[in-house]
Amino acid sequence: MKRNRESSFSHAVKMVRRNFKSYMMLSVTIILSFSLLLGYLMFVDSSLFNDYKVLLSCDPNVVLAYSYDQNGYAHNSLSESIDDIDSSASHYMYYTSNTKLMQYDYNISAQLVFIPMGDVPVYQYYLYSTDKDIYQVAKEVELIKGKDAFYLLENEAVVNESFYKTISPQGELPVEIDVPVTWSDESVTWVRLNIVGVCKDDSRNNIPQGAENTMMVTIYLSQEQIGDKNASDLFSLTRLTWAYSEKAEEIDASAKQLGMISHCIKDQQLEAMVVIKAQKATKGIVAIILMVLLGINLYSSFSNALNDRKFEIGVKRAIGASSWDIIRQFLYEGLVVMITNIVLSILVVTNIAIAYKAYQYIVEDVQWVIDISIYSVIIFGVCSIFLTIVFSLLFAYKSTRIEIVKYLKAE
Amino acid sequence: MCNIELKLEHIQKSYTRPVLTDVNLSVFNESYIAILGKSGSGKSTLLNILGLVESFDSGEYCFNGVKIRQAKDYAKLRLENIGFIFQAYNLIPTLSCAENILLPTLYSSKKQRDFDELVELLDIKPLLEQKVTTLSGGEKQRVAIARSLILDPGIILADEPTGNLDPYNKEIVFDLLQKENKRGCAVVLITHDWDLGNKAKTTFVLEGGRLIEKK
Structure with missing residues (x-):
């Protein structure tokens, strides 16, 4: 019977699958938190887009x-x-x-x-x-x-x-x-x-x-x-x-001076851009608050997941796994769990948005467009990458703080 | 199989009270040492120090010429030279028997022992794909022994390996340890069992924090 050596990554993936129960709470936390963040960003962007799509598509001249x-x-x-x-x-x-x-x-x-x-x-x-x-x-x-x-x-x-x-x-x-x-x-x-x-x-x-x-x-x-x-x-x-x-504003002003009713598209578009810009700042602040809350949740969820694994870490260290071996395994596990659940949260939010779009179309007879701006994508990307790296590293670091003898005796 | 030359000189270790006061011990490939003693006498602590999983307070410990210092991790030495066998087996419950046996190979590029031969030797072939939680004590211990031998260590450190076993399985474990010792693998065994202790080449009793040779 040929038994090939397993790679560290495939071992980490296997351990995530086998420890599904320990990762349940953590996964729920990640999916809910990232869905909340992405949902908020997508809803705000889509609302702005749907509110101003007609105005912004007009020729400003x-x-x-x-x-x-x-x-x-x-x-x-x-x-x-x-x-x-x-x-x-x-x-x-x-x-x-x-x-x-x-x-x-x-x-x-x-x-x-x-x-x-x-x-x-x-x-x-x-x-x-x-x-x-x-x-x-x-x-x-x-x-x-x-x-x-x-x-x-x-x-x-x-x-x-x-x-x-x-x-x-x-x-x-x-x-x-x-x-x-x-x-x-x-x-x-x-x-x-x-x-x-x-x-x-x-x-x-x-x-x-x-x-x-x-x-x-x-x-x-x-x-x-x-x-x-x-x-x-x-x-x-x-x-x-x-x-x-191109001097639409001046022509608009002149028309108004002559007592005519005139609406300059460019002016209205600029006003809309001010509202959109204000929403950008709000989005940034909300993203930071959500990131902090998510961070606190993630810390406790990762700690709980790690508590269930102390015996395993103790055994692995006793049979010769180095700190780096353990760090690598838990870094991979952290990355797999984070990335999988972030992808799941994207799917959840996208499906909810599609369902909402269908509801708007069928019930309200409104063509509601799903939109997400580059700025929101960057916010979500930065939050995802930052939290994934920080918590995977923290998870990995905490995994090496396990005293071998203490947890072997504790079985 | 790698050469083994371990030397402990005047090793001391205390927790809330002194456990080891002056331990001196030398281990070579041909050694088969049993350490007996009362509960709480420090047998497991001594084995953990020998196995590089616990530090000592003072004294000198040389492992194959490497002077062991406190608070330093010797994972590679542990991985490639030592095979641990525990009373409580310490198998990872989320892995199958085969995965538990092959676990040390995940961390080492050292040539592993022939898996089939080892499985045959321990008579555990039907257990390989089973979860460890479904096994009896004797089966678990045989799987744990297979794990300790997979990287062909120079020394086996066994902490009460037969403590939870019936006489039949005790005999199997004892035979295995003897076979490995005959292959040139040093064995250091901690036990309460005087019968098992007396079968070793050298028997020590840990008393008052010192090793006293009985045979």
């Missing part, structure tokens, strides 16, 4: 300023200011007006968005709220069918997805519809539009609860449809100026 002023003087002045502030800035003005479409089974309120001719990016404001604040962000309207840019000819239009499904259940393009353009004197001009593109629904297109026969639709059409009339004659007119510049 976009300014969208609007006003209800009928004559458009403020917008003309803003246009001049933009050129003064940044001659390379892109900007244009567009209008919105409300109307009602009565020829369908629904009570349809439509927002007509008159955009200029040419290949222009179209942005819309969205209100979006976190636990702490409400933000107003400008997001580019996303085309999902038909045209791939807002380059509209005189009789062409783009509508939102849910409205498109109502008027074209077969999913065909183009579709013709007649739309009433309502003027401030309550007169109506019917225009025939070819629907040539479909854009994603936004928050305005949601049907209010208890109003199932109501629909809020958005129709993008060319400013050419205003024809010989003046934009200031449109019913419930809102004028918007879109600008794209």
Whole structure:
């Protein structure tokens, strides 16, 4: 029967398995503590990410300023200011007006968005709220069918997805519809539009609860449809100026000076970064506190595990194992136990996070994104490595403090 | 098998009271020494000092030419030269019999004795994969002896090796110790058993902290 010499590492792994009971409490302590630390870091990061993902994904150079002023003087002045502030800035003005479409089974309120001719990016404001604040962000309207840019000819239009499904259940393009353009004197001009593109629904297109026969639709059409009339004659007119510049804050300030409503994405993003930075400092402090608590727990758990092994150490020392042999064995055992349980705690936290994400999706209908920042990974990594090395070494050192004779006699 | 030359001169050791006052002893490969004495006379302490697991207060101890100092660990000397046999067997309960026997090889690159031959010699082949907790006293002691012999030591230090055994197993253990001594392995045996003590080549009684030769 061939018996090979065992390596120190495989002996240590075997001893961990055989002393599973002694390591139970220690393992539970490690898994709970590291799960708590990682769970806290992941929850904070994910909450921040989900709170600010819309805001931080917005282009910071976009300014969208609007006003209800009928004559458009403020917008003309803003246009001049933009050129003064940044001659390379892109900007244009567009209008919105409300109307009602009565020829369908629904009570349809439509927002007509008159955009200029040419290949222009179209942005819309969205209100979006976190636990702490409400933000107003400008997001580019996303085309999902038909045209791939807002380059509209005189009789062409783009509508939102849910409205498109109502008027074209077969999913065909183009579709013709007649739309009433309502003027401030309550007169109506019917225009025939070819629907040539479909854009994603936004928050305005949601049907209010208890109003199932109501629909809020958005129709993008060319400013050419205003024809010989003046934009200031449109019913419930809102004028918007879109600008794209690296000097977005200055343009935003100028718009506000002109009495317009404007929200600078860059400013809001900077405010969000301040909140995120404050959370970073809190995370560091919490990590240190958890590390100290974990350290105290680990010390007593390692001591308990070692108490169960004193006889074994005494025997091994008596038969000739050196201090280094014992240190090495318990160092390996400490490393195996720590690393295994840290990996288990990562799996536990990841599974809980996935379950929470599924809960958010199924019950709350929210796309909750699991996120962990590099900073948190570093905190967790430093805590794991530091505690693993320190306690494995301490465990190994304490293992050599065993008096051989005392524990041999104690069997 | 390695050469053994141990020399203890005027060894003293005290705990709360003096245990060893003036111990002088020489051990060579051919030695087969039994040390007898009352409980608490210091027999185990002397064996522990010989086995380099306990320090002494004063005197001189030379182990194969190495002068032993207090508070220094001589693990390598212990590992490669000494085979310990304990009354309480001191087998590690979480390991199987085979793993207990091979434990010293984990710490030494010294050529080990033929495992199969040793297992045959001690008649423990059916026990190898068993847990030590399932064994009888005699079986445990035979496994413990196999562990002490696996690195082919120059000296066996046996502390009451037959203390917990029935006459049949006592005889087996005694025969083994004699066989090993005939192979050139020194044996130092502590026992209460005068019959076993009288079978040794040299018998000492530890009395008043001194070794008194009886045979």
